[in-house]
Amino acid sequence: CKTAARPRVLLLCSPCMGHLIPFAELARRLVADHGLSTTLLFASATSPPSEQYLAVAAAVPDAVDLIALPAPPPDALPPATAARERAELAVASNVPRVREIARELGAAAPLVALVVDMVGAAAARDVAAELGVPFYAFFTSPWMTLSLLLRLPEIDAARAGEHRDAAEPIRLPGCVPIHAHELPTSMLADRSSSAYAGFLSMAKGVAGVDGVLVNTFRELEPAVGGDGRLQLPVYPVGPLVWTRPAGVDTDHECMSWLDGQPRGSVAYVSFGSGGTITWQQTAELALGLELSQCRFIWAIKRPHQSSTIAAFFGTQRGDEHSPLDFLPEGFMERTRGMGLVAQSWAPQTAILGHPSIGCFVTHCGWNSVLESVINGVPMVAWPLYAEQNMNAAMMEVQVGVALRAKVGADRFIRKDEVANAIRRAIVGEEAERLRKRSSELRRQSAQALSKDGCSTRALAQIANAWKCASRK
Ligand code: UDP
Numbered sequence: 001c002k003t004a005a006r007p008r009v010l011l012l013c014s015p016c017m018g019h020l021i022p023f024a025e026l027a028r029r030l031v032a033d034h035g036l037s038t039t040l041l042f043a044s045a046t047s048p049p050s051e052q053y054l055a056v057a058a059a060v061p062d063a064v065d066l067i068a069l070p071a072p073p074p075d076a077l078p079p080a081t082a083a084r085e086r087a088e089l090a091v092a093s094n095v096p097r098v099r100e101i102a103r104e105l106g107a108a109a110p111l112v113a114l115v116v117d118m119v120g121a122a123a124a125r126d127v128a129a130e131l132g133v134p135f136y137a138f139f140t141s142p143w144m145t146l147s148l149l150l151r152l153p154e155i156d157a158a159r160a161g162e163h164r165d166a167a168e169p170i171r172l173p174g175c176v177p178i179h180a181h182e183l184p185t186s187m188l189a190d191r192s193s194s195a196y197a198g199f200l201s202m203a204k205g206v207a208g209v210d211g212v213l214v215n216t217f218r219e220l221e222p223a224v225g226g227d228g229r230l231q232l233p234v235y236p237v238g239p240l241v242w243t244r245p246a247g248v249d250t251d252h253e254c255m256s257w258l259d260g261q262p263r264g265s266v267a268y269v270s271f272g273s274g275g276t277i278t279w280q281q282t283a284e285l286a287l288g289l290e291l292s293q294c295r296f297i298w299a300i301k302r303p304h305q306s307s308t309i310a311a312f313f314g315t316q317r318g319d320e321h322s323p324l325d326f327l328p329e330g331f332m333e334r335t336r337g338m339g340l341v342a343q344s345w346a347p348q349t350a351i352l353g354h355p356s357i358g359c360f361v362t363h364c365g366w367n368s369v370l371e372s373v374i375n376g377v378p379m380v381a382w383p384l385y386a387e388q389n390m391n392a393a394m395m396e397v398q399v400g401v402a403l404r405a406k407v408g409a410d411r412f413i414r415k416d417e418v419a420n421a422i423r424r425a426i427v428g429e430e431a432e433r434l435r436k437r438s439s440e441l442r443r444q445s446a447q448a449l450s451k452d453g454c455s456t457r458a459l460a461q462i463a464n465a466w467k468c469a470s471r472k
Contacts, residue, residue, distance in 0.1 A: 006037040007112040007470045010102055011138070014087040014119040015045035015071070017052055017273035018367050019140045022215050023117070024056075025240040026138055027064040033456075034463035036112070039065040039105055041098060043090040043120065047071040052273060055345055059244070067101065069094040082195040083274075083309050083385075084119060084186060084202075091120025099127050106131060112466040115213070118149075122205040134466060137206070139214045141366045143224040143236065144175045144394055145184065145387040146214060150227065152203035156191075164188045174223020176397045182389035206232070213237045213462065215366065217448035217455045220373065220399065220441065235458040239370040239445050245347030252347045254297050254340050261295050261356040264435070267380070267422045268351050270299035272365040275384045279303040279326050281412060286331050288418020289339060294358070294426055296339040299346035302326065308384040352377050359425035359434075361405075364388040369395060376442030378434035380405055380421045382413065400437045403430070 009030055013023040020042055027038035040060070044053065049068050060066045072093040077086060105111055114128040115136045128135035139146050151172060159166065164187075169177035186199035206212070211233035216224055218236055225234035244250070258266065269289070271277065277285070282303040289296050303326050324332065324341065332341070348368070352360060352375040361380040362368045369391055372379050379402035381392035395402035405413050405421040424430050448455040 005109055006035060007110045007467055008037045008039060008105055009113045009115060009466065010098075010105060010111060011038060011040045011115045012091065012098060012117060012120070012124055013040060013042050014117040015043050015090045016087060016119075017056060018365050019117050019119070020053070020056060021242055021367055022140045022238075022240045023138060024060045024064060024066070025242055026115075026213070026237070028061050029240070029459060030463060031061075031063040034460065034467075036463060036467070037065075037109065038063075039067065039101070041067050041069055041094075041101065043069045043087075043094050044071040045086060045090050046074075052345060059242075069097055082186070082189075082198075085195065085198055087119045088123070088198065088202075091117070092123035095123050095127065098124060099130070102127060102131055110470045112470040116209075118146075118202060118206065118212075121209065122201070125205075125208060134210045134469065135208075136462070137209045137212045139212050141215070141387050142369075142391060142394065143214050143216050143221045143234070144172065144178075144390055146206070146212065146234070147172045147175060147223070147227060148178065148184070148387075148390070149203040149206055150230065150232070152187075152200060156200055162191060172223075173227055174221075176393050178390055178393070182393050184387040184390065185385045211235060211462065213459070215240050215370065217445060217453075219444035219448060221394075235462050237455050237459045237462075239374055239449070239455075241367055241370045241374060242349055243353075243374075245350045250347055250350050252342070252350075254342055254346065255350060255354070257340050258297070258351065258354045258356045263355050264358040265426065266295040266297060266354075266356045267292070267359050267361055267426065268297050268299075268348075268357050268377075269361040270346060270348060270368070271301065271363040271382070271384060272368055274309045275363045275365070276301050276304040276308060277384070278305050282326050283328050284413065284415050285418055286327050288413075288415035289422070290331065290335055291415055291419035292422040293338075293419075294422050295356075296335075296422075297342060297346070297351060298339065299342045299348070300324075349375075358431075359422060361422065364391040364395065364402075366391060370445075373401065373438070373441055374445045376435075376439040378402065378425050378431065378438045380425050399441065401434060401441055403434070 013019050027040045030036045030038050072089050113134045115138050116124045118137050164180050166180045169179045171177050186195050189195040213235045215238035216236045217238050224236045302322050352371050360372045360377050363384045364381050381402045381404045383389040383392040392404050396404050406417050447453050
């Protein structure tokens with residue numbers, strides 16, 4: 001419940017649904033389990049905020065005060081600007097407002113910490129210093145990515161040439177080797193580009209926070225925090241995901257359809273809140289689903305010819321009303337009864353929790369991975385952008401709960417491979433092995449968040465430290 005005198009944590013999230021969802025869960029836990037109150041600021045990318053945001057915001061528990069900050073003017077950056085740079089500007093342009101809100105809140109109750117998204121963190125550092133409160137980051141991607149960020153300044157100084165041309169993989173303690181083609185999008189960019197410069201400067205900025213909360217857990221990433229030379233306190237507090245669907249009703253038509261399907265028989269296909277594939281790839285995926293003869297639910301987005309992130313930042317709106325003219329002719333008729341196409345925001349967490357689901361064809365956004373993990377659902381990895389290639393490698397090679405769809409030299413995944421990967425994940429010996437490992441990991445994820453679990457204890461430790469510091 002909201003109590004004015006409770007110490008308050010101020011959280012600042014960049015404009016990505018995939019960040020807002022775990023931020024809201026972190027805020028909810030600080031309130032429900034640790035006697036704190038929270039204000040969560042969301043830096044919008046569009047004005048008015050996107051329909052997706054409004055739907056998710058409506059589902060954020062009342063105990064969390066959520067405030068949407070205004071978006072920068074649409075023409076503030078050239079159209080081709082990278083997504084991360086846009087997100088950073090959305091945070092940076094709101095720093096004066098964050099300062100104002102922090103002062104107002106601080107006058108009513110002690111403000112005990114500022115927790116920021118790694119994207120845009122640097123812009124808020126001065127606010128924490130002025131307020132005299134601890135400055136923490138919440139990292140909504142895995143430890144492996146954070147580990148890479150922490151090493152990047154060193155790698156950058158030592159390397160000549162482009163990262164994408166490196167013959168040797170990057171080896172981080174306790175992580176799978178990262179091959180050049182698996183690097184995060186910003187590292188594949190030219191090293192002279194502003195996209196890369198921004199990424200490097202974000203990497204350098206990590207060292208300046210007082211500590212980092214990471215949305216992972218020890219059994220998933222045993223190496224978390226374990227870089228011998230690391231000075232930074234790291235707290236694995238995950239998996240922080242929503243167990244109720246984010247921003248959509250559970251009486252969505254796909255739930256009753258799932259009730260009628262055999263156990264473990266359905267492939268759920270989704271590329272997250274922003275991911276898009278090309279027209280040709282969308283048609284090929286449709287043909288692959290058909291060829292697999294497996295049941296499916298496809299949370300579909302209108303294709304985009306040149307961008308894998310066209311659905312971010314409102315560049316692709318009104319999806320749910322657009323015609324399905326990009327699907328192969330007759331696809332809907334031929335797959336009637338076998339599959340369901342959801343054009344709007346799908347109730348992903350409820351879908352993944354349904355016993356009829358057999359595998360998740362996913363772009364490997366970190367929330368999607370964690371939601372699959374907590375539900376014990378094996379994955380077919382189809383990474384698109386950001387650090388998703390690394391996530392896919394980790395889930396297949398190190399964790400053993402995914403298989404990666406084979407991508408051709410032309411970056412295209414053919415229909416036979418789509419069908420083959422889905423069938424391998426749902427039927428036969430390999431599927432059995434994936435299921436076994438997935439259910440083991442599911443148990444471990446529940447354990448991490450149980451009353452005495454390591455993630456629960458890590459969050460309690462940090463919440464107590466904030467509360468104690470405020471009493472001094
Ligand atoms: N999501 C959802 N319904 C959809 C698409 C996405 O509920 O139709 C949620 C999904 O459950 C996850 C988040 O949006 O919590 C997407 O985050 P993720 O990190 O997987 O990918 P991103 O969208 O950031 O690329």
